[in-house]
Structure formats: structure tokens, C-alpha cells
Amino acid sequence: MSFPFSRWTSYFTKRLAQRTAGFFSMNGNRHSKLSAPFKAAALVFAMSSIGISLPSQAAWQLVPATSGATATLTEQGAQGNVEHIHHLRGLSGTVGDDGKLTIPLSVSQTDLLDKVGELPPWLSGVSQMRLATLTLNLDPVALAALETGESNRMQVPFTATDGNRTHRDTLPLDVTRMDATHLSFENAEPLALDSSAVGKNQIGSTLLGLLGYGTLVGDIPVTLQGEMIDQ
Numbered sequence: 001m002s003f004p005f006s007r008w009t010s011y012f013t014k015r016l017a018q019r020t021a022g023f024f025s026m027n028g029n030r031h032s033k034l035s036a037p038f039k040a041a042a043l044v045f046a047m048s049s050i051g052i053s054l055p056s057q058a059a060w061q062l063v064p065a066t067s068g069a070t071a072t073l074t075e076q077g078a079q080g081n082v083e084h085i086h087h088l089r090g091l092s093g094t095v096g097d098d099g100k101l102t103i104p105l106s107v108s109q110t111d112l113l114d115k116v117g118e119l120p121p122w123l124s125g126v127s128q129m130r131l132a133t134l135t136l137n138l139d140p141v142a143l144a145a146l147e148t149g150e151s152n153r154m155q156v157p158f159t160a161t162d163g164n165r166t167h168r169d170t171l172p173l174d175v176t177r178m179d180a181t182h183l184s185f186e187n188a189e190p191l192a193l194d195s196s197a198v199g200k201n202q203i204g205s206t207l208l209g210l211l212g213y214g215t216l217v218g219d220i221p222v223t224l225q226g227e228m229i230d231q
Helices: 006-025 029-049 112-116 140-145 195-200 202-211
Strands: 060-062 068-075 082-089 100-106 130-137 151-162 165-177 182-187 191-194 219-230
Touching: 060 100, 068 195, 112 202, 130 202, 151 191, 165 191, 191 195, 195 202, 195 219
Parallel strands: none
Antiparallel strands: 060 219, 068 082, 068 219, 100 130, 130 151, 151 165, 165 182, 182 219, 191 219
16 A cells, blocks of 8 residues: 555654664674564654554455445336336455455345346356455545545445456545545446446356347446445
8 A cells, every 4th residue: 555655654653664774783792682573662762752653454345234236227118117116235355455356246135136036047047146346446545535424435446347358437435424434435427337238258158148128228327336335
């Protein structure tokens, strides 16, 4: 994780360590065995006494109970286009030190199976199959800078991976600090997935067939909403 003041902190601690080492070296070789621990203790004491603290690494995690997504599929019909709204629930993922948040999406997280009903035996394993993987590259410094009640619209690079296909884009994400340990988020504009790509996906085409959907047209707008907690 990169912080704006890391270079200054590195320089300061290096100089402080050099001066501390010089102080203890004046006492001669008879104290050489104690010099390392004394230097470390002196360094910690000096930094704490002047109010310098190194930034902690935040382990933000999605709260599955309040994190999900909504996708709108448009089916081409004889009497006109028909929209079908589907939901994903229980999103999970952890923000790494580099700000990367990876969200796996499986069939079991959708309401598709609720609409299809009981699957035939030869499709019993479909619910555990991976639909896609979303990866959002958040800015840890921007997250940490938010005050309680403050919102910030962040331009977040993201990728959506489906098998061998990868879609890259930038997602405008509204992030709000709820309290000291909770953030909420929602994309300001829906991200658009290519409906033809969904139809080409083996799992996607199987589910669409079970639902009785015909040809999909246009993009599939997807909205994300959820909550993160600082662990």
C-alpha cells in the first residue's frame, strides 16, 4: 500500500536511527552487545514521543447479508421487448493491502434457480458453478480519508472475467462512511455487460434456456450495492 508520506517517514526514521546508533557507539565496545536492542527501544520511544505513527493496514471485508447486485435482462419478444430483473445476494470478498477487491459470482447467489424450480439430476451441480469474477481496484488511502457521514465518488477500475473473456472498464462508485468501521457503496452508473457474451457462455445459455428466455438484446445493466466492514 502506498501512502503520500511514506518517503518522508522512511527518510526520517533512517536519520533518527543513524543518530541513535551514533549516540550508543560513543560508549565504547563494552556495550556493543546491548547497542542493537537499546537502539530499537530508543527509536520506538523517540517516534512515539513526537507523535509519529505508521499507518495500519485495513482489512475491509464485504458484509454478505447486505451486499448484492441487480441485473436487468432484455428479451426480444414477438410483442416487443420484455425486461427481466434478477438479483444476486450474499456477495463476499476482502480488500487486500493494494486495494484490490475480488468478488466471485456463483449461480447459487442468484434468484435464477428460484424461478427455474427443481433442476433435473443432470444439472444438479449447476448451482455451485462460477458465473463470473468481478475485480475492483479501490484506493485504500481514499477509503481511509473518509469522515463519518462523508461520501466520495471514486472512479474505480474493474474487470469482469467470464471463462477466457475479460471485460475492463472504469466504474463510478459512490462510497459513504457509515461509522468508524463501516462503509457503504453503490455504483453511480450501471456497469454494462454484453448480452451476446452471456448467451455464448455455457452456464449462462443453459440457465437462459431453463428460464425459457429467447434472444437477449442490448446490454445488461448491473448495479452493485453493499457494505464493507473494517476487520
